[in-house]
Amino acid sequence: MLNRTLIAIVDDDQLYRESMRKLVALMGYAVEAFPSAADFLASRFLPETACLIADVHMPGMTGLELHRHLVDAGYAIPTILVTAYPDEVIKDRALKDGIVCYLGKPVDDDYLELCLRSTLQPGTPIDDNS
Numbered sequence: 001m002l003n004r005t006l007i008a009i010v011d012d013d014q015l016y017r018e019s020m021r022k023l024v025a026l027m028g029y030a031v032e033a034f035p036s037a038a039d040f041l042a043s044r045f046l047p048e049t050a051c052l053i054a055d056v057h058m059p060g061m062t063g064l065e066l067h068r069h070l071v072d073a074g075y076a077i078p079t080i081l082v083t084a085y086p087d088e089v090i091k092d093r094a095l096k097d098g099i100v101c102y103l104g105k106p107v108d109d110d111y112l113e114l115c116l117r118s119t120l121q122p123g124t125p126i127d128d129n130s
Contacts, residue, residue, distance in 0.1 A: 005030065008053070032045045036058060037058065038060060049077050051078050080112070082103045086104040
């Protein structure tokens with residue numbers, strides 16, 4: 001059974017964005033991918049996005065800034081941040097700001113799926129071993 005819940009992916013790295021789009025689609029979700037926060041914010045998919053996966057480090061607006069902007073604008077979109085440069089200070093700040101998961105690249109497929117499931121089905125536990 002396919003889950004048509006929309007997952008938005010925002011990452012400036014085209015190869016990574018496409019591989020993440022394919023991975024999340026294989027998990028059964030509807031996926032839209034964007035090269036920047038501005039492109040996502042201007043898209044018609046913003047109101048129907050159930051979960052956002054965003055890169056931490058992007059030009060223009062970072063993933064954490066995008067999350068804060070969405071919250072300030074009244075969009076309560078659960079957000080998963082991914083980064084090639086894990087940083088405990090940024091991770092702690094992100095989790096305190098309401099980020100659901102903070103994952104290092106390359107992401108562990110199974111852990112990403114757990115994060116998505118926990119985000120979309122409240123009450124599903126996440127064993128935070130990242």
